[in-house]
Amino acid sequence: MGIGQRSRRRIAGVLAATVPLVLGVVFAAPSSATPPNEHPEETTGATVQARPADTDHSPNIEHLANLPKQAPFDNLDSIGTDIAFKGDHAYVGNYDGVVVYDIAKPEKPKVLTQIVCPGGQGDVSISGNLLFVSTDYPRTNDSCDSQEADSADPQAWEGMKVFDVSDPAKPRYVSAIRTDCGSHTHTLVPDKAGEAVYLYVSSYGPSAEFPNCQPPHDKISIVKVPLDNPAAPELVDAPVLFPDGGNPGVPDGIRETSGCHDITVFPERDLAAGACMGDGVLFDISDPAKPKVTEQVRDDENFAFWHSATFNNDGTKVVFTDELGGGAAATCNSRVGPHRGANGVYDITGSGADAKLEFRSYFKLPREQADTENCVAHNGSLIPVPGRDIMVQAWYQGGVSVWDFTDSAQPQEIAHFDRPPFDPNELQLAGSWSAYYYNGHIYSSGIQEGLDVLALNDPRTDPAKDVRYEEFNPQTQPVHAG
Template sequence: MRRSLRLLLAGVAATVMVASGLPAAADPGEDHSHESHSGPPELPPFTGPSSENMTLKANSDKDGVVNSDLAFWGNLAFAGNYNGFRILDISNPRSPKVLSDYFCHGPQNDVSVWKVGRRLVLFQSVDRAQSKADCDGTAAGSSVDTPLITTGPDAGRATFGFEGIRMFDVTDPRNPRFLDAMPTACGSHTHTLIPEPRRQRLHLYVSSYPLGSGVTPGSFTGPGPRCASPHQKISIVTVPFRDVRDWSVREKALSDDTDVYPGTVPGDPLNPPFKACHDIQVLMKRNIAVGSCAGDTQIWDISNPANPTTGNGERHTHVRSPSAQDRFEFMHSAVITWDGKYFATMDETGGGGTAECDGSAEEKGGQSENGFYYFYKLVRPGDPAPALLSRYMIPRPQGAQICVSHNANVIPVPHRYVMVAAYYQGGNSIVDFTDPRNPTEIAYSDPEDTTVGAADSWSTYWYNNHVYANGGLNRRGATANRGLDVFTVTDDRGRPLRARLWHHSNPQTQEVFQGWGAH
């Protein structure tokens, strides 16, 4: 069965057409039902230690807001949240320092960064209609969610406003400056940065979809990109290095045989079926993208980064549900091994609002039925879909806690496949999948700190011999978010895990220099 996703109807501070908000869920626009596939958890919650082979070294707390994705440049970490982003100095990872906390509301505010000449530029995804495109770093100068329409055929939809990509100059990390904003159809739920240095430009592959209040009101007749079912496209923002404000946006269709995400309530105009992507992972070494597109996962050729092979008649491969008994729920994101031989695609069953972590998959002795990472051989775009090799769920049952697979990256260690992944209230997991038919947890941390807050990890990534986890979704209490955690990882003998050092990392963009075989 498929899990329902419904729109999170966020409250706004407007004086007209005000609707009260629901508690924050993982992704803006998704209020996730706690309906279960098979009743309550079948295994008792794990009662062992809160960590193993993974040691918390530092924390930079961030309460009162949903904390989202991460990016890194040199000794700086960029931590997104629904109200903007923080820039932290991580030159000493055991004592991160907040350099700026820039207020610019716009869920979910996922981030990427790139150096353009002498300027460091940050891009941020906005997936909820905003009252204006710009902001100045203060609450008073920020946009707010546009009000919801309360009557007529458009009831429940947001008044039309800006959504898409915002761009900032963060060259001075203590004083970020807004540069420009690029509207895109259905906004930008996430984006992936594709550098094209030979042509002195970069591209942003924008993933978005029509859901809930994000569907454009039928009564709106003004200019701007529309958001409507089935969507069936990604947006591509191209930014030239000579003038980053001279950007352009084009839309690229997904093929007609993209699997449909069926919507959440049949006949509900706020929950239509759609064909759309949630996230796109790229491996520059092979010029391949893995698009996690709700109903299926797709493999595209990005040899021409301005024109990925997503459409009808173009070389791409669809990876569909493994069986009638094991159906994809909501394909969310993926990771790829640095040698380009394997990938894992993740099913965010319940969208980050349900309890899916009931021990390992059944074939490994647990009772989890959904929400897995699925492991496959990476084929060339256009080749037949690969066979499923294995599934992974954390082996520590979480009972009724909100837990499902979420954002991850592959650690660049030589001659092994190791990834680190977030599991919301299940914490953070280090997984060895050197044998992709038998992925195994080798380290974990699931903080249950009553002072800072308990785990609710959104993004967990490896960067320069440390693991950084950004989390806290405002659902454990007003002051119980953890914000940014920093960990080290050891093996069973206490030896630190070391890997290739990076100059920067946008985790959805796996660049050639980052792999362990790179020179």
């Protein structure tokens, strides 16, 4: 997520509410989900608006459950973000920490515990018993009891944290490591020997005034975490991806490239796709410690901010998203049109060092949204349907969309779930940040709405219900059988 330019502080000017930071680790009592026909304000421990009864959804999507944000995250400033899955648990990032959900019964999810550890975005991934969490705002130190720090302070800390979740109900803080410009997002890459994981850390927003985030910052950070000694993460490289400086940007238009926003890896194909602000790139990750850029594309006519990427199952296509307006603007309307703030579908032609990205089409949410709804293409994942390219995707207050890009030139929406405006009178930051398909259900992390669980019932996607993963990090794409 961009939310305009990357702030070195907590989204000033976007959210009106300011609340005191709650420090330490909170173990919340389990809270049950709200059944679709009840009101979330009746759920113990939550302070939220009642869920509107006139939610718009296609006939092939069923809303199974909503579990509102729980205290101390039940406020506008505690933004729900990305999701990682392990067994019967979903780990949902938050600007103030992480929420661990028990999803053994998808129609009745429960909050198992909450890690209160402020630091911005809280991007998450999981490997075995280790949970990795991004910190993207400068803090006084690397603990969960830190305070907000000044970006100009050379002693300020931001980067990656590691938790042991052997017992998901009792996460244990293990270690941390500083990275330049912090960690806006990160991507987990397993090593081929199974002895360690690499974290590709994406960050941006450098300034000459920030001693730990100096321009030009045309790089990512690569952290290696030994699985048998997670207390000793190591910064092994910080490769410069854009020796020419990348896209110079256009005032009030295309963002200048000063790092990457997010990277999706496809380890079984030795591929990665980077969404790097003004540039879209392909990597060869046959050596995960030394990713190599093999292709670089731009769309200076329509793409303002290359935000994220998703491969198809064959590794022959990439969907890039454009987060026009940084996620805080109303862009799903006729004034903006169908090509900006959309997905770009690219075919990968050739292979290896000769692979090229060939543009085929745009796909944008086909329903116009109100001017009080922030709406733009955001995080999604492939639905594991053999022989077809179908993904589910979050569009903030545009809701959740399921769309088919098997024909790269003619993508089509096949299902949707869309709430009315969070506030019909004022543009507020809200809606689905991430929507992913995991073991037969769609899980949506709402910025303000908490966790939604959806059932997709459609003959085109029903085969995916038989696909099961023990672990799923959406930005570490698996190959599904079939």
